[in-house]
Amino acid sequence: MFGWIPRPISWLRTIILIVIVAVMAGTSRFFGTYGAYFTYASNHLGFFVFMSLIGLLIPFISYAYIHSWLIGKKPEGWSKKIPSPSSIKEAVLLFIVLIFGTLATILVLTPFSPPYISRQQTEVFGAIATFVWLLITTYIFHGYNLISREYVKKSVDKAKPEPANNKVNSVDRDLINLKNKIGIHSKEPPKK
Numbered sequence: 001m002f003g004w005i006p007r008p009i010s011w012l013r014t015i016i017l018i019v020i021v022a023v024m025a026g027t028s029r030f031f032g033t034y035g036a037y038f039t040y041a042s043n044h045l046g047f048f049v050f051m052s053l054i055g056l057l058i059p060f061i062s063y064a065y066i067h068s069w070l071i072g073k074k075p076e077g078w079s080k081k082i083p084s085p086s087s088i089k090e091a092v093l094l095f096i097v098l099i100f101g102t103l104a105t106i107l108v109l110t111p112f113s114p115p116y117i118s119r120q121q122t123e124v125f126g127a128i129a130t131f132v133w134l135l136i137t138t139y140i141f142h143g144y145n146l147i148s149r150e151y152v153k154k155s156v157d158k159a160k161p162e163p164a165n166n167k168v169n170s171v172d173r174d175l176i177n178l179k180n181k182i183g184i185h186s187k188e189p190p191k192k
Contacts, residue, residue: 003146010141016063017094017101017137023059030055064091093144101137108132 064083068074072084083091109129117125 006138006142007145010138010145013094013097013141014134014138017098018134020059020063020094021098023062024056060091060095063094064088067091097137097140097144101133101140104136104140105129105133108136 064087067090068083068087072087074080074084078084109125109132113125114121
């Protein structure tokens with residue numbers, strides 16, 4: 001009935017993604033700034049891109065380790081230095097949702113962005129974009145939960161035969177006795 005309302009796990013994952021984006025903004029600024037300094041010093045654009053990618057990936061790698069430390073269950077023979085597979089999957093999911101959520105937000109808001117905006121309009125548009133991004137990422141997580149979750153079947157399956165009644169009535173008892181007298185021994189005769 002309320003399948004369109006995101007479950008609490010979707011909201012929790014979105015909050016975690018907001019924290020990761022905040023950390024990512026800080027690390028990207030740090031590595032991007034120093035990457036820019038090193039780029040200017042060495043005249044290599046590739047080094048700046050490399051430092052920026054490190055700034056983008058560090059929060060997700062950190063999240064995989066934190067998730068593994070708190071929740072992840074490592075399989076037998078799994079290295080202690082590598083996060084558990086479920087933690088790696090969760091970190092990759094967050095990264096993919098961040099990319100698709102950002103792209104979807106840009107696609108949704110591009111037709112509504114004014115060509116020239118003032119500083120106040122920029123702040124309002126930024127708040128609207130943040131709210132739209134929050135809703136889109138929450139619903140992406142919700143869709144992932146709906147697709148990947150195993151459902152418990154609540155309805156009765158009509159194809160399965162109903163279990164046989166163990167009560168023996170007099171007709172059954174007479175039939176079994178008759179079969180035994182004829183020589184077809186399928187069951188012991190029921191007791192009276």
